[in-house]
Amino acid sequence: MPRKRVYRSKKKLGQIPGSVIYTGERSKEKLFIDVFDYTKEFCTEKELQTVQESFKYKDTDSVTWINLNGLNHVTQIEALGEHYDLHPLVLEDIVNIAQRPKIDEHDDYLFVVLKMLYYDANEKIVSEQVSFVLGKNYVLSFQESEGDVFDSVRNRIRQAKGRVRTLQTDYLLYVLIDAIVDHYFSVIEILGDKIEDFETAIFSGDVDDDISQKIQNLKREILRVRRAIFPLREVISRIEKNENKLILKKTITYYRDIYDHLIQVSENIDIYREMIWSLMDMYMTTISNKMNEVMKVLTIMASIFIPLTFIAGIYGMNFEYIPELQYKYSYFILWGIMIVLFIGMLYYFRKKKWL
Template sequence: MINTYYVNLNNEVKAVSSPYDITEDKKWIWVDLNEPSEDEAKVLEEYFKFHPLTIDDATVVQQRPKFKQYEDYQFIVFYALDLKTLESEEIDIFIGEDYIVTYHKERFEEIDTIVRKLLNQSIQFNEPKDILLNILDDIVDNYFPFIYDIEDKVFNFEDRHNVDISTKNLIDDTFDLRQELLLIKRTVQPMKDLVYRMREGKVLQLQEQQLLYLTHIYDHLMKQMEMVDASREMTSDIRDNYISLNSFKMNNIMKILTIYSVVFMPLTLIAGIYGMNFTNMPELSWHYAYYVVLVIMIVIALIMLTIFKKKKWF
């Protein structure tokens, strides 16, 4: 679908289907290509005459967030996050002096929001750069719910610490959480670098208020990256702590089993000696031999347990 919005010389915002349908002079134009067909996508080449490599980047190749400068326009790739899968969704933007073109293969709520603001004139959009900055701001702000949700999950691990839950389940959940954090970071980090280049490169020739707006967006991305890194660090600590705790419990079990094994070693030796049934074993004919051997075995066990206890081995 292709939608076109433009501002005429009387500062009236109007909507038409195609840029070819505009019959009056205009200040600037916004063409939104939402899941366009091949025929609709031809407007990039035939009407705007964009560079073929740029069109190929937008229509075929999935890009990372990027910013490219051409002779009379800039090509920018943004990424939003899918609410269900946390996968990145690409939106390609062409922006010139008096036009902006948005190209995306999925429906973006951020785009719909900007369109409503434009048509209702609830926010003053003086030029295409204002559209660009508002789209970027909405995309970045929509990262926050994902990051806050992940952060809440991380903090909930502290509550689970006091619940009888198996270490295996906890470790599995921790790795799942780290996977989600990695997916978010793969989107937020390149977006932060992109906005930094846009701000420092000064290629867009932003006005002072627009530059402040872009700095505000960059600050949000910085905060998001700090939250993601902090959550990743916390999950690493949780994972390491529970692995250490599990190792500690296992070592205690092995220590106790080893102590019992050592205690029974001399007892087993005595039982083995008197279990050989040789003919010439005088003790076998003693009346109290059985009781004496039992007492000796008990004394040996008690002595060894006392020694281990004094050494605080258990």
């Protein structure tokens, strides 16, 4: 019985544009908000209990990163959006997790949506939507649940490593996006290892009965990764080419580096996609070859026994006047002829390399 499909789009049908409706399935996630507020000289890290505690960071002279986990808490997100003057359509896109990676430019901020990819403990690929709002002195990030790929960024801020503490929010947005893109390489490496394992198993003949289903699942993973990564190239390209007051010229070079990484990942995805299709063809060819080997053996056996069956059929007929039946050594001669035919045909097949 096919499983019942759940369509996220049904939650949005008939709703007023700008309605903040969470379309995901993690409705029991706890609200978690952490804040990094820093300059070159100091860094403050806090865990907030409510979004109201983050309001004071809007107009400070320091750089602030506010990370909110729990898109199911739409009331808190609406309150945060109201204080930071976010457009209702932006809030709608934040909680609608089916968004395609994109960038929207507004008067005082940039809104960026992209997908964070990683493998869970069961080696299943997870695609989580992450939204960023880049303001003059703050970056807001919104995640569906706790757990991300930003630990390296947090450590760099805490320990003042690199340039993150000396530059503005546009560089902070860069390092956050760069952390996500760098993790794409880990995902691609795992996909490559899976494909190589399948190739080795198919060539060696050590395959499970459900190998075709596993290949189909791997193909779906490739397509899911492709849908998450390919549109992001357009997003980074727009940041690189547009002249926005929030993105300084000296930071454009860093975004160009992200674009180069995305091109490299995209090329690998295309290669792996072709390899996945060839894996299925390779598996079907292997199955066909095995069937041909079986049919060849059966055909050779049938070819050997056809003349023997013909001889046995003739002398098995119930006629009284078959001359050879009266001869004393007819039985042994007949067996000799049949054995010679058997050995001769085996020699012939082996000489033709059919055996």
